[in-house]
Amino acid sequence: MPQPLPVLINRSGGTAAALGARLEETVREAFAPSGRAIDLELLDGGEMAEAIRRRSRAPVVAVGGGDGTLGGAAQALRGKRAALAILPLGTRNHLARALGIPLDLAEAATVAATGERRRMDLGRAGERVFVNNASIGIYPQLVRERDRRALPKWLGTIPAAWRVLRTMRPRRYRLAVDGELREVRTPLLFVGNNRYSLDPRTLGHRESLEEGRLSLCAVRAEGPGHLLKFACKVLLGLADADTDFEDLLEARAITVEGEGEIGVALDGEVVKMALPLALDILPAALGVVAPRVPAGRQPLYSRTH
Numbered sequence: 001m002p003q004p005l006p007v008l009i010n011r012s013g014g015t016a017a018a019l020g021a022r023l024e025e026t027v028r029e030a031f032a033p034s035g036r037a038i039d040l041e042l043l044d045g046g047e048m049a050e051a052i053r054r055r056s057r058a059p060v061v062a063v064g065g066g067d068g069t070l071g072g073a074a075q076a077l078r079g080k081r082a083a084l085a086i087l088p089l090g091t092r093n094h095l096a097r098a099l100g101i102p103l104d105l106a107e108a109a110t111v112a113a114t115g116e117r118r119r120m121d122l123g124r125a126g127e128r129v130f131v132n133n134a135s136i137g138i139y140p141q142l143v144r145e146r147d148r149r150a151l152p153k154w155l156g157t158i159p160a161a162w163r164v165l166r167t168m169r170p171r172r173y174r175l176a177v178d179g180e181l182r183e184v185r186t187p188l189l190f191v192g193n194n195r196y197s198l199d200p201r202t203l204g205h206r207e208s209l210e211e212g213r214l215s216l217c218a219v220r221a222e223g224p225g226h227l228l229k230f231a232c233k234v235l236l237g238l239a240d241a242d243t244d245f246e247d248l249l250e251a252r253a254i255t256v257e258g259e260g261e262i263g264v265a266l267d268g269e270v271v272k273m274a275l276p277l278a279l280d281i282l283p284a285a286l287g288v289v290a291p292r293v294p295a296g297r298q299p300l301y302s303r304t305h
Contacts, residue, residue, distance in 0.1 A: 004039040005113060006055040007031070007087070010065035011042045014090040015105075027064070027087075030106040034113035038062075045069065052076040059083065060289055062112040066090020071131050071267035074122055074286050078129055083287030085112035095131045098206045099290050116292050119284040120209040123193035126273050130266045131286075133196075134279060136189040136256065138168055140263035140270045147270075170221060174257035177216065177249065184247045186218040191254060191279050198248075212283040216254060218247040253280040 009016055011023055019026055024042060031038050043051055048069060053076045055061045063073045064087035077084055088096035088103050095101075099120075102108050122129040172185045192215040197205045256262070258275035 004037040007062040010069045016089040030109035036113035056080040064089040067267045068269040085289035115289040122282045122285040133192045135265040138187045140265040176255040184218040188219040190217040213250045220246040
């Protein structure tokens with residue numbers, strides 16, 4: 001008989017916090033149809049990393065939370081025996097979507113209990129890894145401004161964006177991209193774990209997490225009005241690679257040159273990092289549990305664990 005599946009839930013954010021006192025019952029009910037016994041822990045965000053490290057010898061560790069929580073889980077499980085199973089209990093759940101994990105909790109629990117082990121790339125900034133992206137510039141400022149307010153994230157974003165846009169100034173960055181030196185002037189540097197689509201039909205999606213490449217986007221914006229226009233175009237799926245970006249390329253390694261410290265949003269969590277800041281891709285660095293692929297169909301991720 002298999003050992004109970006460790007299930008670690010960040011109860012302090014996103015969907016999990018909204019469930020309140022019903023959280024434990026809801027999670028147990030989600031796993032019941034699979035028949036898989038679970039060892040459930042409901043934890044505050046600050047307790048998650050240690051709990052995941054403690055469970056890293058298990059074959060699979062199921063983690064419930066948003067992309068920031070999953071980025072922390074990837075940091076703890078990178079290079080370890082355990083594969084990460086995802087319960088999408090955050091606000092946007094970008095990684096779950098990229099892996100094809102159902103957003104319905106009961107369906108995601110079935111994948112966690114019965115899915116296939118695969119491997120995915122991780123991005124790295126300094127000593128920290130990221131599962132989705134690292135952002136420098138206006139986005140970390142917006143997150144800090146939003147988190148100062150005692151409001152839900154979606155609501156706090158509105159006044160935060162207004163304040164940040166009013167004071168926005170593009171910054172000049174010196175970069176080494178796969179060893180080639182270049183300068184860009186932008187309010188936002190975005191470095192993605194693999195390629196993000198700019199096609200209007202699949203905007204912001206990733207077809208693969210195993211190509212071993214970072215994507216670099218430097219937004220072109222001359223002032224608040226221009227950046228606001230760009231944001232509207234992104235929301236409408238109208239972003240144009242030729243006119244809306246100062247730079248748009250792929251690389252295996254990027255260094256942001258300079259001295260001092262800089263704010264970086266890793267999977268939406270803002271941290272201070274020292275310059276120069278090295279970013280690179282770690283191929284096949286994390287085991288994950290993904291939905292089983294029917295016979296005859298091409299899997300999203302071809303690397304087996």
